[in-house]
Amino acid sequence: MKDQTDANFGKFADPAVTADGQRRASVALSGLRTLWVNTGTLCNIACAHCYIESSPVNDALVYISAEEVSEAIVDVQARGHPLEEVGFTGGEPFLNPAFPAMVEDTLRRGLKVLILTNAMKPMMRPRCRAALERVQAAYPGRLTMRISIDHHGRGLHDAERGAGAFEETLTGMRWLRDAGIAMAVAGRGFSEEGEAEMRAGYAALFAREGFAIDAQDPAQCVLFPEMDLRAEVPEITTACWGILNKRPADVMCASSRMLVKRKGEAPSYAACTLLPHDPRFDMGSGAPERGQSVALNHPHCAKFCVLGGASCAA
Known part of the structure; x- marks a missing residue:
């Protein structure tokens, strides 16, 4: 399968060699420390440039069940992986009816939980807020909410996520602040600002809102x-x-690996949170083995992970 754009025509085709015949880099799994779980691609909003194409109508990745997540954790730990954290992403995780049960079960097992969310209406439903308050009280310091704020200014954020999204997300973050739940933020590098300027903008936002988030970290x-x-x-x-x-x-x-549930299929593992739809990065339904290799034959591998130095994990 070729992932070709005009700019990258002929590249990222062969898992073993590059377009100019050099040996392609690969990465071996040294040990699973972060298990990502995609709760489903359904989302309450449709962002302009969503890498996974989440939306209110896209259920290419269907809702995974709490039982399936629990079984995966047991299998991963039985393989001897040094699992520390489970990260939940979507879509919007709080749309999955079984999501609170997944979080509680994961924390009960002594693992940390990282939730990627837009902190909008799905999270703010009474049932979800009650579940967050419950696990925060029972497992203090083990839950972190990473909120998607694409830009520290309302204009660029709302251009990506829709009018009013910025203020709605801040409303959710204010509730998390008052509930004492740890927060982090995920921003995007699509503005003309340099990193120092972006971090200064986020720092000013956090200071105005009283959010205990270090913009320099x-x-x-x-x-x-x-x-x-x-x-x-x-x-x-x-x-x-x-x-x-x-x-x-x-x-x-x-x-890390990500557990996904494609429509009509049993849960399986994707090599990367960014590439759940690409069959080249489907690692099978069994718990990953140490040494399992991933060829870096996608533009995201290069720009996001190697050259960009980014990681979805905490």
Whole structure:
């Protein structure tokens, strides 16, 4: 399967070699520390540039059940993986009716939980707020909510997510603040600002709202590079590790996989949170094995993970 755009025509086709015949870089799973769970691609909004095409009508990834998530955690731990954290993403996780049960079960097992959410109306339903208050009281310090704020200004955020989205997300964050639930933020690098300017803008927003988020900490204020498939991206060869002074172990797929449930199929593992629909990155239905290798043959591998240095994990 070729993932070809005009800018990258002929690239990212062969898992073993690049378009110019060099040995393609790959990453081996050293041990699963973060298990991602996609709760389903349905979302309350449709962002202009959603990498997974979530929307109110896209159920290509259907709702996964609490039982299926529990079974996956048991299987992963039985394989001897050093599992520390389960990250939940979507779509919007709080739309899945079984989501509160997943979170509670995961925390009960002694694992940390990271939830990626837009903090809008689905999270603010009484049942969901009650569940968050309950797990925060029972498992203090083990739950973090990572809120998607594409830009620290209302204009760019609402251009991506729809009019009024910025204020609605802030309303949810104010509730989380008052409930004492730890928050982080995920922003996007689509503005003309440099990183220092972006972090200064987020810092001002957090200060105004009284959010206990350090805008200078890359783990608390994650600024993701843009994933534009129209842009030309270099392929990553084995020689790049030395040139870039990076190690395969630094890349997200060395320590994480994502559990997905495609429509009409049993749950299976995707190599990466960014590529759940690409069959080249389907790693099968069984719990991953140490040493399982992922070829970096997608533009996201290069721009987001290797060159961008980004990771979805905390």
